Amino acid sequence: MKSVDEKLHVSLGERSYDIITGSGVLQDAGHLFLPLLKSKRVVIVSDANVAPLYLEKLQTVLEASAIAHEAIVLPAGEATKSMAVFEGLLEDILALGIERGTCLIALGGGVIGDITGFAASSLLRGIDFIQVPTTLLSQVDSSVGGKTGINSKAGKNLIGAFHQPLMVLIDTDSLNTLPKRELLAGYAEVAKYGLLGDVEFFSWLEKNAQALIAGDQDHRKEAIVKSCAAKADVVSRDEREGGLRALLNLGHTFGHALEKECGYAGDLLHGEAVSIGMVMAFEFCAQTNLCPQIDVERVKRHLISLGMPVDLSGLPNKDWTSDLLMKHMMKDKKVKDGKVTFILVRAIGEAYLSRDVEDADLKTYLDDLLQRSRS
Ligand SMILES: NC(=O)c1ccc[n+]([C@@H]2O[C@H](COP(=O)([O-])OP(=O)(O)OC[C@H]3O[C@@H](n4cnc5c(N)ncnc54)[C@H](O)[C@@H]3O)[C@@H](O)[C@H]2O)c1
Numbered sequence: 001m002k003s004v005d006e007k008l009h010v011s012l013g014e015r016s017y018d019i020i021t022g023s024g025v026l027q028d029a030g031h032l033f034l035p036l037l038k039s040k041r042v043v044i045v046s047d048a049n050v051a052p053l054y055l056e057k058l059q060t061v062l063e064a065s066a067i068a069h070e071a072i073v074l075p076a077g078e079a080t081k082s083m084a085v086f087e088g089l090l091e092d093i094l095a096l097g098i099e100r101g102t103c104l105i106a107l108g109g110g111v112i113g114d115i116t117g118f119a120a121s122s123l124l125r126g127i128d129f130i131q132v133p134t135t136l137l138s139q140v141d142s143s144v145g146g147k148t149g150i151n152s153k154a155g156k157n158l159i160g161a162f163h164q165p166l167m168v169l170i171d172t173d174s175l176n177t178l179p180k181r182e183l184l185a186g187y188a189e190v191a192k193y194g195l196l197g198d199v200e201f202f203s204w205l206e207k208n209a210q211a212l213i214a215g216d217q218d219h220r221k222e223a224i225v226k227s228c229a230a231k232a233d234v235v236s237r238d239e240r241e242g243g244l245r246a247l248l249n250l251g252h253t254f255g256h257a258l259e260k261e262c263g264y265a266g267d268l269l270h271g272e273a274v275s276i277g278m279v280m281a282f283e284f285c286a287q288t289n290l291c292p293q294i295d296v297e298r299v300k301r302h303l304i305s306l307g308m309p310v311d312l313s314g315l316p317n318k319d320w321t322s323d324l325l326m327k328h329m330m331k332d333k334k335v336k337d338g339k340v341t342f343i344l345v346r347a348i349g350e351a352y353l354s355r356d357v358e359d360a361d362l363k364t365y366l367d368d369l370l371q372r373s374r375s
Contacts, residue, residue, distance in 0.1 A: 006020065006021045006022060006221065006225045007019070007020050008020075008021070008225065008228055008229055008232055009232070010144065010145075010164070010232040010235060010236060011232075011236040012146075012164060012235070012236060012239055015146070015164040015239075017164060017165060017166055017167050017168065018167055018168070019144060019167075019168040019170065019228050019232065020032065020167065020168070020169050020170065021139075021170040021172065021221055021224050021225050021228065022170075022171070022172065022221065023171070023172050023173050023217050023221065024171060024173055025169060025170070025171045026054065026057055026058060026061070026132070026169070026171040026173070026174070027057075027061055028061070028169075029058055029061045029062065029132070029169060030061040030062050030063075030064050030065030030067060031065055032167065032169065033062070033065070033067065033103075033105075033130060033166075033167065033169075034065050034067065036103075036128075036130070036166045036167060037067065037101070037103050037128075038100070038101030038103070038128065039099060039101030039102060039103075040066060040067050040068060041067070041068040041069070041098075041099075041101070041102050041103070042062065042067055042068070042069050042070075042102065042103045042104070042105050042130075043069070043070050043071070043072065043093055043096060043098065043102060043103075043104050043105070044058060044059070044069055044070070044071040044072070044104075044105045044107050045071075045072050045073075045074065045089065045104060045105065045106055045107065045108075045112055045115070045116040045119070046071065046072075046073050046074070046106075046107040046108050046112060047073065047074050047075065047076040047077075047080065047108045047109070047111065047112050048073055048074070048075055048076045049076040049108075050076070050107060050108040050109070050112070050134050051071070051073045051107070053134075053174075053177050054107060054132075054134065054174060055071055055073070055107065058105070058107060058132070059071070070096050072089065072092050072093065074089065074112065074115070076108075076111070077111065077266070078111060078151070078264040078265075078266075079264070079265075080111050080112075080115060081111055081114055081115050081149070081150040081151045081157075082150060082151060083150065083152070083159070085115065085150075086115060086118065086119065086150050089115060089116075089119050090119055090122070090123060093119060093123060094123070098123065098124070098127070099124075100124050100127060101127075102127055103127065103128040103129060103130060103166065104116050104119060104120045104123075104127065104128070104129040104130070105129065105130045105132060106129060106130070106131050106132060106133075106143075106165075107132045107134065108132075108133075108134055108135075108138070109133065109134055109135035109137065109138045109142075109182075110133075110135065110137055110138040110141070110142035110143075110270075113131050113133055113138050113142050113143050113148075114142060114147075114148050114149055114150065114157070114160070115148075115149075115150055116129055116148075117129055117131070117146070117147075117148030117149075117161075117163050117165065118148040118149050118150060118159075118160050118161055118163070120148075120163055121148055121160075121161040121162075121163035122161070126163070128165075128166050129163070129165050129166065130165055130166050130167050130168075130169065131143035131144075131165045131167070131168040131169070132168075132169045132170075132171070133168065133170060134171075134174040134175075134178070135175075135178055135182055135183075135186055136175055136178065136182070136183050136185075136186025136187060136189075136190070136224075137182070137185060137186035137189055137270065137271050138186075139170045139172075139175075139186070139224050139228075140186065140189050140190050140193075140223075140224055140227035140228060140231070141186075141189040141227070141231065141248075143165070143168045143170070144168055144228055144231045144232060144235065145164075145231055145232075145235040145239075145245075146162045146163055146164035146165070146235070146239065147160065147162060148160050148161055148162070148163050149161065151264070154331075155260070155331055156256070156259070156260075156264070162239065162240055168228075170224060170228075172217055172220045172221050172224060173217075175220060176215065180213075181269065182269070182271075183213060184213065184271070184272075184306060184307060184308055185269040185270065185271025185272050185274075185275075186271050187209065187212075187213065187271070187306065187308070188251075188271040188272070188274040188275040188278070188303075188308065189227070189271060189274060190205065190209075190223050190224075190227050191205060191209075191275075191278070191302070191303065192248070192250050192251060192274065192278060193226065193227045193230040193231070194348070194349065195250060195251075195278055195282075195299065195345070195348055195349065195351070196247050196248070196250040196343070196345075196349070196351035197230065197247065197349055197350075197351060198226075198230065198349050199347070199348045199349030199350075200349075201226055201230075201349075202302075202348055202349060205223070205302070206302055208222075208223075209223075209302070209305075209306055210305070210306070213306060231248065234247065234248055243353065246341055246343065246353055247343055247351050247352075247353065249343050250277075250278055250281060250343040250345070250351050251274045251275070251276075251277030251278030251279075251280070251281050251343070252274060252277055252343075253277070253329050253332050253340060253342060253343070254276070254277035254280040254281060254284075254325075254329075255270070255273035255274045255275075255276060255277025255278075255280075256273065256277075256328065256329070256332060257325040257326075257328035257329050258273045258276060258277065258312070258315065258325075259273045260328045260331075261318055261320060261324070261325070261328070262315060262316060262318075267315070267316050268315060272308070272309050275303055275308045275309055275310065276309050276310060276311060276312070278299065278303075279296070279299060279300055279303065279310045279311065280365075280369065281342075281343060281344065281345060282295060282296045282299050282345055283296055283365065283369070284344075284361075284362070284365045285344050285345050285346075287361075287364070287365050287368070288361050288365075290344055290345070290346060291344075291345050291346055291347055292347065295345070295347050295348045298348060299348065311369075311372070311373060312369065312370070312373035313373055315373075320370060321370070322362075322363045322366035322367045322370060323363075325366055326359070326362060326363065326366065329362075336355070339355050340355075340357065341353055341354070341355050342354050342355075342357045344357075
């Protein structure tokens with residue numbers, strides 16, 4: 001048996017859990033899950049891309065630990081986080097005759113983690129689930145922290161629940177099959193942790209991200225563990241996003257507005273929107289004299305060196321206006337009393353929450369950005 005690599009603890013009282021990260025740890029799933037299960041039965045939820053790659057492997061190790069299992073495979077992609085698919089998933093799981101002790105296992109990226117976690121939060125008024133994230137984005141972000149949910153016609157992730165997993169099992173080997181574009185999109189969330197609160201980590205990424213992207217397992221593990229530790233720390237202190245947790249949304253308010261305009265069919269991946277959104281946050285802060293321009297250049301240089309998007313130039317040619325983008329920002333979940341909570345920066349590694357952004361300043365910045373993207 002392989003020894004378990006890194007173990008992080010998310011401290012949330014009786015909802016506490018471990019995040020286990022390492023190369024090949026999927027092999028240990030059976031004996032790791034066994035002590036956590038209320039009954040020796042699980043339902044695995046995966047998607048049509050991930051199941052052919054990893055489902056059988058997981059089933060084999062569960063069998064070796066005498067854990068009964070069934071599997072449901074959903075279509076891959078963001079469209080799966082819909083009310084219709086969610087309803088079908090609940091009915092399919094109930095048709096298996098589950099009991100309160102049955103545990104769901106989310107084997108896949110953020111889409112599978114979000115919909116499976118939400119199903120677990122509502123089935124039989126709440127059953128357990130375990131996250132086995134297989135994309136970089138889900139390994140460093142969506143699988144940790146207990147936010148689950150689906151999309152609505154009114155917007156992304158507007159229907160959901162906080163429901164913490166029993167464990168997060170991160171096998172870094174699963175990234176070997178991930179398309180490069182998805183890997184880079186997930187990397188945006190890794191860079192985010194450095195940019196929002198840890199300049200030393202950002203400097204480490206400047207040195208090591210090329211190798212990490214190219215497949216260096218040690219660097220991948222280090223970046224994932226560091227990112228999960230940063231998220232676990234914030235989540236432990238602010239589980240339900242009363243304040244501090246909102247810092248994790250650096251770049252997301254800008255990014256969501258772009259996603260809303262581009263649609264969710266793959267023209268702009270979430271992580272790509274975050275990459276551009278983080279640059280926008282830095283540019284906006286530099287333009288309003290909150291942060292040095294030199295930091296903007298440093299952020300852009302790093303993201304560009306990896307081939308990540310930093311502006312609107314590669315996006316489908318849309319006739320956007322600053323008013324339109326600002327309208328999308330007003331629909332953000334972080335709006336309170338009609339004011340958007342922005343995540344601003346004083347420098348790399350120094351993000352803070354602000355509810356004092358002037359519409360006029362935002363409009364000036366967005367007009368300038370749109371002008372630049374057209375020229
Ligand atoms: N709950 C949260 O806190 C949170 C945080 C951030 C993002 N999210 C959500 O996460 C979702 C995005 O997650 P994602 O980027 O993982 O997308 P995803 O789940 O759609 O996965 C991306 C693509 O990669 C494929 N894939 C997954 N693992 C693979 C592997 N190992 N090898 C080959 N292909 C693989 C998937 O089938 C899919 O086609 C969005 O819905 C977003 O809203 C949630």
